[in-house]
Amino acid sequence: MAGSISVARRNFLRSSAFAAAAFTTPGLFAEMLAETPPLMEGPFYPDKLPLDTDNDLLILNDSLTPGVGEITHLTGRILDAVGKPVRNAVVEIWQVDGNGVYLHSRSGGDGTRDKNFQGFGRFLTGSTGEYYFRTVKPVPYPGRTPHIHFAVNQNGRRKLTTQLFLAGHEQNARDGLYRSLGDRQKLVTSEFTPMKESKLGELEAKFDLVLGVTPSES
Template sequence: MPGPHTADRRQFLQYSAFAAAAFTTPGLLAEELSKTPRMTEGPFYPDKLPLDTDNDLLILNDDLTPAVGQITHLSGRVLDSSGHPVRNAVVEIWQVDGNGVYLHSRSGGNGERDKNFQGFGRFLTGKSGEYYFRTVKPVPYPGRTPHIHFAVNQNGKRQLTTQLFVDGEKQNARDGIYRRLGESSKLVTSKFAPLEGSKLNELEAEFDIVLGVTPEES
């Protein structure tokens, strides 16, 4: 008989398929889109990548114990400035765990690292530029408001490095990196809203990433 974590994993796979299906019809926009601001990579890009680098950061390989934190379904599209989807781009995310610790040997935070949290993930965009991750809602750590780091790569070249912030988070106003964005902050801020029908208090967030140029031309 399958256990609760098996069922949870099945729900993740079903949601992943649903999220991908939601982007099967690309919306080509007539007007040029506002480009996603470039931001610092920070000092805590993993100095040793985990063996598991898939898009489910809550479960490591076939372990049964999930990471601690509020489950968040994070999805969006990678687009060029004309609104065309960017396919075959590798989207990377990395963030602190529930204790405010990165997957990095020099990360401090508020305690020991959650060894059940993957801390880093990758997703290869499809024909509609879509990506999807299952992770936890980011938490603050000393000096920073909650955020998730993003990088977009194609053909082995980094196209963009940025960060995603939580809409309505009080610490945003005190975060130096966030404040320097000014009006552009709205381009990297998303609502982490309750997932309809979830019995696990899950959240969902959407974040479209707009590159400055079409990667094939850069």
């Protein structure tokens, strides 16, 4: 049993490396794209990274037990202001587990953190700027609506820090950070929809991030 799960684990990681084939390279647009709004990193970027920092947050190393939650396949592209894909960007995500606890020593939860959930992951974009993560649908925690933190790094520099929100969640209207975005909310909001033909009730979500022009690039 353990051997078969390890094989499945390796097959998943191998298949995710080929996910780029499902993406097409966008052409240049006539107008500048709307920049993804930068949002605060927050206090719970992991203060100790897990040994496993790949793009599958459901399984730690070769563990037999996955993290608890609604399995979500999260995809998107990293683009520049004119729609050109950004290659070799390191995309990071971090979020609470199914109990609303971050991978952070001060996140609380009284020891209820799901130790089978990785909580943090990285992906290096390819020629089409694509990224892919397998994670769980985020849940709320005291004071915040559900969200996933994103960071985009390139050449050792942080290019963007932002957050992704769930479309239509009832707590969005009470979240101060989300409300502050006004008509830019749509730029950081995604539908988490059932994946067709999934027998496990898996979800899928797409989130493209558009980087602004830094002073050194202008």
